[in-house]
Amino acid sequence: MKTITRLLIWVLIVGPLSLFAQSDYYPGKIWIIVHDHEIIPVGERESNNPEFAQLLTDFGITEISQPMSFAKTPELQRLYELSTSLSEDSLFAALTRLNPNNELFLSIEKCYVPKTVSDPADYMWWLTVNDPNNDWLWSLQTIQAPQAWNITKGDTAVKVAVTDDGIDPLHPDLIGKIHPPYNYQSGSPFTPQSHGTSVATILAAETVDSGQVANGQMASIGYNTRVMFNSWGLSPCVYASSVLGANIISLSWYAGCSPPTSYLLAEQEILNNGTTIIRAAGNGTIHCGGLRLYPFSGFEDPRTIVISSTGKDDKHVNSESCSNSSTNSHYPEVDLCAPGYRIMGGTSTNGGTNTWPYYGCWGGTSQSTPIVSGTAALMYAVNPCLNSNWTQDILKNTTDPITDAANFPGVVGTGRLNAFKAVQAAQGSHSTSLDLYIKDRPEDFGYPGSYAWGWWFDKSPDIWVRNQADGFTNQTHQEPEYSSSQPVYVYVRVWNKSCDSSYAQGNLALYWSKASSSSSWPQNWDGSQPTIGDVIDVLPIPNLGPGDSKIFEFEWNILNPYIHQNWASCLLARIEDIISDPITLYPNQLEFDVYHNNNIALRNVTVVDIHPGLVLPEIGGVRYPHGRFMFVGNATTTDGNFDLTFEIPEEEEGASILEEAEVHIILDNEGWELLQTALEQHPDIRIIKEREFLVLSPRVTLENIYFSAETRIPIYVGFSFLTKEITNEETYNYRVYQNYHSDLEHITGAEHFIIHKSPRTPFYANAGSDREIRKNESTTFHAVDISETATYNWYDPQGNLIYSAKDVSVSPDITSKYKLEVIANTDGFKDYDEVTVTVKQFWIEQISPNPTNSQTLISYEIENTNSAYLIIMNSFGTIHNNYILPLNSTSHSVDVSNYTPGAYSVILVVNGIGVDSKNLIVY
Incomplete structure (x- = not known):
């Protein structure tokens, strides 16, 4: 109550316009359409207009982008976005002054901020949006529900079936939302229960537009969606699909931890009917040890959509649930997550005997599941041709990242639900006329703009290679392996995104070409240069019903890679010969063929094992x-x-x-x-x-x-790979x-490499110890054997390969460092070692006789020096004598008869630096 009072006082003082006011334009953003690209500085290219260049400097514009580089319209291809930290109004005025006669720019525009037209009047939503201390319906904000509602607020004709422990039809947020107003299979009255009531309100609580008066307090993702309800059980699920034609079944319960035959048959029938099953993954280890639940686990039939949970922080690990302290279940069959910790949901009024409020905090996959089911209902409202396969594909490929997904690899699905992206994709992919397509990217749903230009149109997930005929079930792409007696297998998936059946029209053609970052159709693919590219096969397309997809299998006899130099290959799939769904060609621009035609797809991915x-x-x-x-x-x-x-x-x-x-x-x-x-x-x-x-x-x-x-x-x-770094x-x-x-922004193409490295025992290169030699001498290095077949390469200081063997002899003129490279022949792993050869340019050759008590002859090498002398010093350093050496000499005689007997050091000093020494004994 304090929160409400504080908010109302603020509105009265500041005024309602201040509370809801927002800018009509993105701050610091301006769009311009230029007549000439050369005015825009790109890389090292400067603007060809000094005044415009100065304006960019004055406004600190360091970011210039092309929002519609993918567009076909030439003017839109010349559209640039300027970003400044200063006022967009000032930038707009400055550009206008620079363009009095539209000589530089066709258009100068501020960037409108899209605004939601959906602002439910429900009290909890209003508080969530306007009170910073309240986040009751945070889940709807997180999944971008208002943006989804801008597209659709649902359709009462979409049939969503909920089976649960019971439901309260008298709950304020369910009045008029349950149809029929009794258990749809048995016809019996509802039994008020809180769990089923929470599921139904999260999915489809009454939600009304601004200016209307709500019965209840919640808003729900389903908005106008209605549900049909029955007490839980396997039979009501089959009845809802096979008899009532349900579009969606939302399941937040389980019956066991192993699948009886009846469960498997029921799941298959429901999915074959085209009904989408959305079921809860389970809550932590509470049920089935955190593993898959039955019925409809997604294990037997992957078309079932399995949902786990995230929190307000977009983490899967639970740090904030009100009713469940464990992190909800995660396993490979999970398809995606949705908000499921600390979720607002209805509770039973128990026929009016329970006291207000009829709402509470819930936590679990029972609550994340109806959020996804309500989103799916919105998707069906804009695309009635959806089926389970298609719905799952859209939901999984429009998710947002889970913050801690790296801690749960492969067991939390593709991410967290984004209702707006999902509904947008469902709407965009709807077609009333025949439209077959192949995905360029996972988020490609076959309509213009479904993925951004430049986001690697050449990595189609609908094309994959297998070296054995198992690609219908194993859709992991492999590098084709040559065999003179065995083909490789290529699999291509084709989707029908329309409400029409294809009636066995058209053909699916598959082509190969040597991988390239620049390729043209048809000459690099049609067999006119058969060692460069060729057709693999053409298969007829059978009848595909609305929303259906089919995987085609091709046999490919690849060229011998040893003859053709270990080339990577690229694959191009084309849906051809459909009059109502033609291909538009862009000569010399295969990249545009792929991007602008949804019936062409490219796979330019090389796997290096x-x-x-x-x-x-x-x-x-x-x-x-x-x-x-x-x-x-x-x-x-x-x-x-x-x-x-x-x-x-x-x-x-x-x-x-x-x-x-x-x-x-x-x-x-x-x-x-x-x-x-x-x-x-x-x-x-x-x-x-x-x-x-x-x-x-x-x-x-x-x-x-x-x-x-x-x-x-x-x-x-x-x-x-380097063994020291692996x-x-x-x-x-x-x-x-x-x-x-x-x-x-205009990418012509790419080659994408996936490198798989297997574990191996490391080895280390060992070139031996450093060496010291005299000028004109040689020395031999011996590499330590690594106990496996390997290549031993020796490189000089300039990096030139000088020898390939374990042993190498060198004769450097000056001190030099040599590198040993050891490459394992089996897998190419390598390691390096370095060794230094110190070359002495000046040295003492000999002292003779030694020991002596009279004359001794000291021979040395001092060629090409500027100065040289000898120092003879006793072991204590208290006595030393210097002898200057003639630069053209090679020896010098020293009389030590007056030296005190003992040990002495003879030191050769060249150009002021001591370069060598030897011991002398005087007796």
């Missing part, structure tokens, strides 16, 4: 590190300048390969001529020998490389991509 026993590839008599060849260059018919980037992808999971390995790039002679100048000037490149260099930084770009039309060069990308990590990612130098 490195494990003991996998011998290093030998190409042209030379052993290469594990890796693959690919093309870079210009596959178009127009000359151009390009940037070539080698990088560790930030958005990918896995360790940083540069922390454990060397990344080698090997060129041919033509490639060396084209890239040598750029390489020699680059601080993050180390040239280790002609035509080979190492990449030293996580992201290295060679800028403004000129490639004439239809010119591509092969590069070899290889990986050598960790327990097993998976790494790397990427080589290319873009137009004049347009940094």
Whole structure:
């Protein structure tokens, strides 16, 4: 009550406009459409307009982006966003003054802030939004419910079935929300229970628009959605689907920890009907030891959607639940999480006998599940063609990250529910006319803009390779392995995102090409150059119903990689020959073919497996590190300048390969001529020998490389792990991509490498101890054998390979450091050691006779020096005599007859530095 009073007083003093006021525009953001790209500075290119360049400096504009570089309209391709820490009004005025006759800019615009039109009047929602001390409905804010409601507030025609322990139809937030108003299978009256009431209110509590008067206090994700309810059991679930045609079944209970046959049959029937099953994963180890629950666990049929929980901090680990202290269940069948700790939900009024309030704090997957079910109801409201497969795909591929997901690898699904993204994807993918598509990315749902341009359109999850015919169940992409007697298998998934059946129209064609960051259709794929690319096969597409998908299997007899130099391959799938769903071609721009056509998809992913026993590839008599060849260059018919980037992808999971390995790039002679100048000037490149260099930084770009039309060069990308650096990590990612130098956002293509490293016993290079020799002498190093087949390479101080063997003899003129490289032939792991040879330029050759009591002859080497002398000093340092040496001499006679008997040191000093000494005994 104190919170309400304080808020009301503030509104009265400040006024309602101050409470709800917000800017119409994004602060510091301006959009301009330029007539000429050259006015925009990019990389080292400066603006061609000095006044505009000065304006950028004055406003401290360091960030310029292209929000719609993917657009087809030329004007939108010339749209740039300027960001300043100063006022957008001031920037807008300055740009307007610079553009009196629209000579520089077609348009100058402030950026509107999208505003929600959905602001429920329900009391708990109003407090959550406006009172910083109240977060009763934080879960709706977290999943971006208002943005989802901007798209739809649900449809009462969507059939959502809830089966639970009971429900209170008299609860203020459920009045008029339960249809029919009795148990839908038995026809019997409801039994008021709090658990079922909480589930129903979280899913579909009465939610009313601003200006209306609510019966209850809650708002729910389902908004206008209604539910049909029955007491729990397996039979009501089947009845809801098979008899009543339910779109969704929301299940927040379990019956056992092992699946009877009836459960399996019921699950299959419901899903085959097209009904989506959304079920709770369970709460910690309370049930079934934290493992899968039955019925409908998602284990027997992966179409079932299994939900676990996160908290307000977006962590899966529970730190804030009000009714359950354990972290909720997590296991491989979990598909995604949703808010499930400290959730507001209704409680039973028990026919009016319980006292107000009829709400409480809940925690568990029983509560996270109806949040997902309510979101699915909104999805069905904008796309009535959805089915279980399609609904699951959208929900899983529109999630937001879970903060502590790394602590639960593979057992908390793809992330935390984002209702807005899910509803938006469902709406965007709806089509009333036939529309078959193949995904470019997991979040590609077949409509324009469903994923951002540049987010790697060439990694289709709907294309994968298997070296055995198991790809229907095992959808992990493998690198194709050559066999003269056995094909490899390629699998392609096709989706029908429309409400129409395909009626067996069209064909699915699959093509291969040597991997490249620049490729053109059709010449690199159609078999006109059969060692460059060719068609694999064309399969007819059978009838696909609305929302259905099908996986096609292709057999591929790959070219012998040993004949064709260990090349990586790229795969291109095209849905062809459907008159109502044609392909729009973009000549010379295969990347646009893929991005703008949902019936074309590209898989440009190479898997490099490195494990003991996998011998290093030998190409042209030379052993290469594990890796693959690919093309870079210009596959178009127009000359151009390009940037070539080698990088560790930030958005990918896995360790940083540069922390454990060397990344080698090997060129041919033509490639060396084209890239040598750029390489020699680059601080993050180390040239280790002609035509080979190492990449030293996580992201290295060679800028403004000129490639004439239809010119591509092969590069070899290889990986050598260092035994001193290896960790327990097993998976790494790397990427080589290319873009137009004049347009940094226009990526022509990429090759993506997934590197798998197996554990191995480390070894260490040992070159022996340092050596000291005299000028013109030689010495021999003996590398310590590592007890496995290996290559031993010796490099001089300049990094040149001087010998490949365990033993090497050297004769340096000056003190030099040599490097030993040991490479295990089985897997390419390597280690280095260094050894120093100190070369003495000046020395004492001999003292004779020694011992002596009269004359002794001291011979030495002092050639090419400016000054030299000898010091003879007793062991206490109290007596010493100096003898200046003629520079052309090689010996000097010393009379020691007057020396006190004892031990002396003879020291040779050259150019003021003591360089050698020997002992002298006087008796």
